[in-house]
Every structure is written in structure tokens, then in C-alpha cells.
Amino acid sequence: MPLRYLLHLEHANLPMHVTDAQDVRRVSVLKATGLIEAAIDPAFDTDHGSYRLAQAALVVCITEEGHAEIEKLRGHRGGTDPASRREKAKTRLEPLDYLRAIERSAFPLRVEDPQEISCVDVLKQAGFVDAAISPGLAWKEAGGPPQELAVIRRITPFGRAQLARGAAK
Structure with missing residues (x-):
């Protein structure tokens, strides 16, 4: 599940290269939903003029929206307002x-x-x-x-x- 992978990324050293096919799909979903910033290898095969599955990705960081989603997943009601997230961000440099x-x-x-x-x-x-x-x-x-x-x-x-x-x- 992509949200479980988001929790995994919270504790990873970012940026992080991802090559496992299932993880690349998870990264793609998390990027599409705006929860992470990531670079995914080109999925267009120029030799054959067709699309293929991406084989690698570089997860750069978790976005502010991603951190808010993590807070929701953990059930934290307090501290999810934008001011407290900014205060937390001051203590942890991305x-x-x-x-x-x-x-x-x-x-x-x-x-x-x-x-x-x-x-x-x-x-x-x-x-x-x-x-x-x-x-x-x-x-x-x-x-x-x-x-x-x-x-x-x-x-x-x-x-x-x-x-x-x-x-x-």
C-alpha cells in the first residue's frame, strides 16, 4: 500500500534510489498524489515508440502534504495545523x-x-x-x-x- 510506503520513507535517508518494481509503482502513486517529490525514469521507449513500466526512481523528499498525511495516519489530531507543521519543519532541515x-x-x-x-x-x-x-x-x-x-x-x-x-x- 502506498501510504505504508510513505511511512517507510519518513525514516529513510532521502534522496533515495528505488529500483524494486513494486516500490517504483508506490513512488509513482505517492508522487502523483503530491505526497512526495520524486524523479521517475522516463517511461517512454524511444526505440520502439511505446510506453514501458518505469524501472527506477529517485525519491527526493516528503512534501508538506505528505507530512500532514503521516500525521493523519498516526491519528494525531493535535499538531496538524499549518503553524505547528511549520514549527516542526524549523527543527528538522530537509x-x-x-x-x-x-x-x-x-x-x-x-x-x-x-x-x-x-x-x-x-x-x-x-x-x-x-x-x-x-x-x-x-x-x-x-x-x-x-x-x-x-x-x-x-x-x-x-x-x-x-x-x-x-x-x-
């Missing part, structure tokens, strides 16, 4: 939102916030940014806990195409 936020930044861009570094890692794995992420290193001066550092060199052409698709919506 990778595509972060990509939009850095779109016009000067590169290379140094990132030290752990939540932002997590987004950089996801965006790097998806091929949306060219970045280097250092392992946790202890600061010599502060003697505090290990601190990661990421340096985003650029947004890749694939990442720019994703931003253009998002702007067209």
Missing part, C-alpha cells in the same frame, strides 16, 4: 530546502552546523552538490566534542536541474 537556501551562495561554502552537514551529506550522495565532509575532529582550543566540517565546492548541474524543476512547480 535537504532540498537546504539546497534552495544555498542556491545563490558564494562557493566554496564552509558548513559547520551538524544538521546542515547532514543535509550536505544527503545532497552529495544524490549527486546534487560537490562537497567534502571531514570526519569529526576535536577543536584544539575548546577541547569540546568532535566537530565535523563540510565544504561545498559547487552545486552540480544535476543539482541545478533539480532546483529548476522545483521552481517550475
